[in-house]
Amino acid sequence: MSDVAWIDPGNADQLRAWDTAEGVFWAEEAELFEHALHRYDDALLRAAGIRDGDQVLDLGCGTGSTTRAAAWLAGSGTAIGVDLSSPMLAIAERTAAAIGLPNAHFAQVDAQVHPFPDDELDVVLSRTGTMFFADPRAAFSNLARATKPGGRRVLLTWQPPPRNEWFSSFTTALAAGRQLPVPPPDAPGPFSQSDPDVVSRILVDAGFAAPTFEAHAEPMYFGPDVRTAERFVLGWLLADLDDTVRKQALDALCNDLAEHQTADGIAYDSAAWLITSHGP
Numbered sequence: 001m002s003d004v005a006w007i008d009p010g011n012a013d014q015l016r017a018w019d020t021a022e023g024v025f026w027a028e029e030a031e032l033f034e035h036a037l038h039r040y041d042d043a044l045l046r047a048a049g050i051r052d053g054d055q056v057l058d059l060g061c062g063t064g065s066t067t068r069a070a071a072w073l074a075g076s077g078t079a080i081g082v083d084l085s086s087p088m089l090a091i092a093e094r095t096a097a098a099i100g101l102p103n104a105h106f107a108q109v110d111a112q113v114h115p116f117p118d119d120e121l122d123v124v125l126s127r128t129g130t131m132f133f134a135d136p137r138a139a140f141s142n143l144a145r146a147t148k149p150g151g152r153r154v155l156l157t158w159q160p161p162p163r164n165e166w167f168s169s170f171t172t173a174l175a176a177g178r179q180l181p182v183p184p185p186d187a188p189g190p191f192s193q194s195d196p197d198v199v200s201r202i203l204v205d206a207g208f209a210a211p212t213f214e215a216h217a218e219p220m221y222f223g224p225d226v227r228t229a230e231r232f233v234l235g236w237l238l239a240d241l242d243d244t245v246r247k248q249a250l251d252a253l254c255n256d257l258a259e260h261q262t263a264d265g266i267a268y269d270s271a272a273w274l275i276t277s278h279g280p
């Protein structure tokens with residue numbers, strides 16, 4: 001595990017997860033993860049309105065697909081992708097260099113506490129990278145401070161689990177008939193920013209302009225075929241099961257994946273909020 005210069009102790013578990021096993025898996029499967037959500041990218045980038053010369057921050061950039069797009073749009077400007085995960089950032093750096101994007105930069109930092117310079121950013125964007133902060137108010141205050149007056153912030157977060165078929169299907173398979181504990185909705189995790197009232201309050205308290213929430217629904221992709229999707233989902237969500245439960249879970253999962261085969265690959269319904277807060 002590499003060292004982040006300065007991390008909030010509340011984010012230590014996230015650093016451990018993203019910088020070791022989970023992050024290694026995401027890095028190894030970068031193409032699948034990046035492709036999984038690509039149908040949301042157009043709306044996210046349009047809302048960000050990146051212009052030539054902009055300074056853009058991509059928060060929780062992972063392996064960097066949205067940072068690369070932002071760097072391309074920023075032209076003479078710069079896109080900086082920040083993340084906790086050194087294996088994912090290594091892929092991000094390598095890919096940006098390979099396609100010749102000298103204005104894409106990456107840094108391993110805890111965005112909640114990193115001392116970004118004041119009033120430097122024209123755009124802060126994030127594709128599902130903001131839901132893991134131990135203290136989201138502190139994190140968004142830090143980002144509000146770093147954004148120029150009139151700057152634009154665009155966050156893609158998940159709507160609640162019942163609107164995300166991929167999540168309900170995979171957790172049903174994972175449960176393999178058992179009753180699994182439901183994590184509290186405000187704990188760091190994929191659905192911690194799914195309630196617009198809660199998120200609005202946090203953003204406004206942090207100094208953001210009152211945000212708007214646009215509902216988007218897109219297919220989420222898990223690979224071209226059942227075999228690829230099975231490897232992808234097993235490594236991601238079903239890693240810690242004993243052998244008997246694993247067999248049951250695997251059978252349920254494979255049947256479900258086969259039912260979701262489309263001409264474009266294995267696709268499940270998903271639903272996200274596009275949260276926009278421009279200015280003040």
Ligand SMILES: C[S@@+](CC[C@H](N)C(=O)[O-])C[C@H]1O[C@@H](n2cnc3c(N)ncnc32)[C@H](O)[C@@H]1O
Nearest residue numbers: 018060061062083084085110111127128129132
């Ligand atoms: C669900 S992944 C999304 C990755 C990427 N944006 C994408 O769409 O493929 C969430 C990312 O947020 C990062 N992250 C979580 N907490 C963070 C923090 N405090 N500071 C910076 N990055 C963080 C994780 O390391 C992880 O890469």
